[in-house]
Amino acid sequence: MSTMSLPIVSTCSVAGCSYNHDHDCHAAAITITGTTSSCGTYVEEAAKAGVDATAQVGACHRAECVHNTSLECGAESVEIGPGADVADCLTYSAG
Numbered sequence: 805m806s807t808m809s810l811p812i813v814s815t816c817s818v819a820g821c822s823y824n825h826d827h828d829c830h831a832a833a834i835t836i837t838g839t840t841s842s843c844g845t846y847v848e849e850a851a852k853a854g855v856d857a858t859a860q861v862g863a864c865h866r867a868e869c870v871h872n873t874s875l876e877c878g879a880e881s882v883e884i885g886p887g888a889d890v891a892d893c894l895t896y897s898a899g
Contacts, residue, residue: 810860814881818891821846822853829884830854833862836877840888841866841896870899 813829823831823845832855837844844865847853861877871879882895 810862811877811879812881813859813861813884815883815885816859816891817883817885818843818846820849821891822849822851823847823859824849825852825854829859830857831859832857833860834884835862836864836866836882836893836896838865838889841869841893842887842889843884843891843893846889846891864893866893866896868899870897871895872899 815827816824816829818824823829831845834843834845861882864872864875864877866872871877879895882893884891885894
C-alpha cells in the first residue's frame with residue numbers, strides 16, 4: 805500500500821482537537837491505537853495545527869478490525885468522533 809492509497813479521514817466531529825478545522829482533520833496522518841480504537845493523534849486544542857490537506861490513516865493498531873490488514877487500514881475512508889474516548893475511529897468494526 806502506498807501513501808497515495810491510504811484511507812482519508814472523511815470527517816472528524818471532535819471539536820476540541822488542534823487538527824480539526826471545521827470537521828476536517830488536518831494532521832498529515834493519524835494513528836488508531838488502544839483497546840477502544842482511539843485516535844492517537846488527538847491533541848486537545850491549544851492552537852490550530854496541521855497541514856493544508858485532509859488527513860489519512862497512517863497506521864492502525866487494532867489488528868482485529870475487519871478493515872485492518874498487516875496493521876494498515878483498508879477502509880475507503882474513516883470517521884473520527886467521540887466514542888469510548890474523546891476521539892475514536894467510528895469506522896472500527898471487530899472482525
